[in-house]
Amino acid sequence: MSVLIFLDQADGNIKKNSFEAASYGAKIAENLNTSAEGIVLGTVKDDLTALGKYGLKKVYNVKEESLNNFDDQVFTQVIAEAAKKADSKVIVFSNNFNGKSIAPRLSVRLKAGLVSGATALPETSNGFKVKKSVFSGKAFANISIKTEIKIISLNSNAYKILEGEGLAEIEELSVEIPASKVKIKEVNKVSGEIPLSDAELVVSGGRGLKGPENWNLVTDLAKALGAATSCSRPVSDSDWRPHHEHVGQTGLTIAPNLYFAIGISGAIQHLAGVNRSKTIVVINKDPEAPFFKAADYGIVGDAFEVVPKITEAVKKLKGIS
Amino acid sequence: MKILVCISRTPDTTAKIAFTDNNTKFQEAGVQFILNPYDEFYALIRAIELKEADPSAILHLINVGGSENDPIIRKALALGGDEAIRVNSNSHDDFYIASQIAEVAKQNNYDLIFTGKETIDYNGSSIGGMIAELLNLPFISLATKFSLEGSTATVDREIEGGDEVDEVNLPLVVSCQKGMAEQRIPNMRGIMGARTKPLKVLEPTEAGSFTEVSSFELPPAKAGVKLIPADQPEELVRLLHEEAKVI
Numbered sequence: 100m101s102v103l104i105f106l107d108q109a110d111g112n113i114k115k116n117s118f119e120a121a122s123y124g125a126k127i128a129e130n131l132n133t134s135a136e137g138i139v140l141g142t143v144k145d146d147l148t149a150l151g152k153y154g155l156k157k158v159y160n161v162k163e164e165s166l167n168n169f170d171d172q173v174f175t176q177v178i179a180e181a182a183k184k185a186d187s188k189v190i191v192f193s194n195n196f197n198g199k200s201i202a203p204r205l206s207v208r209l210k211a212g213l214v215s216g217a218t219a220l221p222e223t224s225n226g227f228k229v230k231k232s233v234f235s236g237k238a239f240a241n242i243s244i245k246t247e248i249k250i251i252s253l254n255s256n257a258y259k260i261l262e263g264e265g266l267a268e269i270e271e272l273s274v275e276i277p278a279s280k281v282k283i284k285e286v287n288k289v290s291g292e293i294p295l296s297d298a299e300l301v302v303s304g305g306r307g308l309k310g311p312e313n314w315n316l317v318t319d320l321a322k323a324l325g326a327a328t329s330c331s332r333p334v335s336d337s338d339w340r341p342h343h344e345h346v347g348q349t350g351l352t353i354a355p356n357l358y359f360a361i362g363i364s365g366a367i368q369h370l371a372g373v374n375r376s377k378t379i380v381v382i383n384k385d386p387e388a389p390f391f392k393a394a395d396y397g398i399v400g401d402a403f404e405v406v407p408k409i410t411e412a413v414k415k416l417k418g419i420s
Numbered sequence: 421m422k423i424l425v426c427i428s429r430t431p432d433t434t435a436k437i438a439f440t441d442n443n444t445k446f447q448e449a450g451v452q453f454i455l456n457p458y459d460e461f462y463a464l465i466r467a468i469e470l471k472e473a474d475p476s477a478i479l480h481l482i483n484v485g486g487s488e489n490d491p492i493i494r495k496a497l498a499l500g501g502d503e504a505i506r507v508n509s510n511s512h513d514d515f516y517i518a519s520q521i522a523e524v525a526k527q528n529n530y531d532l533i534f535t536g537k538e539t540i541d542y543n544g545s546s547i548g549g550m551i552a553e554l555l556n557l558p559f560i561s562l563a564t565k566f567s568l569e570g571s572t573a574t575v576d577r578e579i580e581g582g583d584e585v586d587e588v589n590l591p592l593v594v595s596c597q598k599g600m601a602e603q604r605i606p607n608m609r610g611i612m613g614a615r616t617k618p619l620k621v622l623e624p625t626e627a628g629s630f631t632e633v634s635s636f637e638l639p640p641a642k643a644g645v646k647l648i649p650a651d652q653p654e655e656l657v658r659l660l661h662e663e664a665k666v667i
């Protein structure tokens with residue numbers, strides 16, 4: 100048996116979430132006294148043997164150009180084949196966009212129970228229980244998986260990347276690849292920005308910033324920190340910022356190590372998207388703003404005065420002039 | 421064209437989250453239940469728009485749940501749709517629920533099945549993909565735009581740091597999120613009409629269940645905010661660096 104980890108790639112690079120999934124899967128394998136193996140679909144630029152440092156003993160690679168385009172049916176078919184070959188009893192995905200497409204399909208295909216949104220290692224001493232985030236981050240549920248094969252998709256930033264020594268053995272798999280029913284016509288990516296969905300640091304702005312012309316407050320701080328940027332719903336609704344930056348109940352759910360909220364009141368629907376962040380900093384001129392209740396650190400003050408000073412202090416810390 | 425929209429009932433976004441029975445059950449007393457926002461604002465409204473554009477289209481709603489779900493099903497019918505089907509079961513297992521929906525779908529040959537992005541209580545994001553696999557159909561997850569020309573759909577789907585435009589032929593399963601449509605409020609005619617629309621109750625078919633909730637927990641309470649005077653931004657940066665160790 101083995102633990103199989105799906106390593107997701109885009110443009111030939113393995114995604115950061117996949118290193119978290121690999122570290123997590125390797126730990127599960129260690130706890131179950133078995134080996135951790137990865138699977139990569141398509142052609143990647145990275146040296147796959149280096150994935151050994153996350154604890155993977157072996158990496159299966161299906162080196163087909165056509166697999167550089169994501170297709171949930173095709174990917175499910177290929178991963179199911181690999182899982183059978185590797186006799187995988189636990190399969191790990193990142194709970195990212197592609198993970199949300201394939202993990203449920205694979206669950207049905209392999210008759211394997213799925214827990215999506217896992218936030219901790221499974222409890223394996225008595226059954227197989229996985230802790231996951233529920234009620235939009237307001238609680239956790241421990242879900243027991245009753246099937247022989249188990250699938251877990253891990254929330255981003257929920258498990259720390261662990262790097263050690265070692266090289267993974269590479270095995271090229273040739274699997275029959277079904278024809279894709281989905282034609283990808285366009286891919287639009289904002290280049291040069293840190294993708295919000297897996298950012299470790301995020302600076303976010305709300306209506307308190309008054310207008311898009313003031314967003315340099317947010318972007319300057321983000322740049323100094325090396326952070327991604329996000330915003331509250333009214334801000335994207337008013338087109339002050341692009342829609343993909345909207346976080347909250349109806350937008351993206353994120354869980355960075357640091358969430359910096361500037362001029363955001365902290366409505367419950369906003370908190371639902373960010374309350375799993377490890378450290379929350381709130382800058383708001385109203386001491387009664389509800390966000391302070393969810394914050395770890397706060398400054399009551401005018402963002403227009405305070406934020407540029409914070410940016411300066413960050414630059415000083417990092418030696419950027 | 422036949423469209424099926426999967427709708428679920430969830431606690432209101434502002435509901436207090438607490439548990440009973442030794443932390444094995446969600447405390448429902450005093451909680452207001454709503455139509456899951458993703459199902460309502462995005463999946464259902466987009467489906468209604470498709471029907472408005474093609475009045476010959478048939479729009480069915482489906483829910484797997486007990487009779488306590490009837491009010492939210494009626495609310496959905498007040499927004500639009502020709503009839504609703506409720507499969508009478510209180511299961512929370514994604515595979516079991518997806519199996520029930522797939523079974524109904526097989527009998528009715530829908531061209532298009534919409535789900536929401538996720539339920540806001542269990543946050544599974546799983547049922548759409550499972551239905552697609554059970555029916556051997558393509559699945560586009562987390563769609564932000566959907567348009568139809570003949571039997572070819574063009575769907576925008578969110579990916580890391582951007583989006584992707586896909587072209588797929590029907591039949592198809594799509595999970596819907598922000599961007600698909602704008603929220604609507606049911607009008608009086610819709611509310612009156614919903615009372616007479618059929619709401620069929622079916623008994624569940626045999627299906628396995630893969631998972632079980634064994635317990636719930638609340639996150640540990642935050643220690644409380646540490647306030648830093650507005651004229652000491654260096655102190656905030658120092659704390660983030662030395663105490664929280666996040667920068």
Ligand SMILES: Cc1cc2nc3c(=O)[nH]c(=O)nc-3n(C[C@H](O)[C@H](O)[C@H](O)COP(=O)(O)OP(=O)(O)OC[C@H]3O[C@@H](n4cnc5c(N)ncnc54)[C@H](O)[C@@H]3O)c2cc1C
Pocket residue numbers: 304305306307308330331332333334345346347348349350361362363364365366367368369372382383384385388400401402403433457
């Ligand atoms: C079903 C539903 C879903 C929703 N989903 C979302 C969602 O996904 N995401 C989301 O964000 N919202 C969502 N909302 C809206 C949410 O309820 C709030 O209305 C919204 O989050 C408020 O945005 P805001 O904090 O930017 O603006 P406001 O509430 O207007 O707050 C602005 C804040 O800025 C402060 N401020 C003003 N000037 C300054 C200054 N100079 N310096 C410092 N601080 C200043 C004010 O004190 C205030 O606290 C949803 C609502 C509903 C009903």
Ligand SMILES: Nc1ncnc2c1ncn2[C@@H]1O[C@H](COP(=O)(O)O)[C@@H](O)[C@H]1O
Pocket residue numbers: 426427428429456458459463482483484485514517534535536537538539542543544545546547548
């Ligand atoms: N009990 C249910 N009955 C009908 N549809 C459901 C049910 N539960 C979930 N769904 C649909 O599946 C979507 C995803 O749910 P989930 O996988 O539970 O996050 C929801 O947005 C609904 O559209």
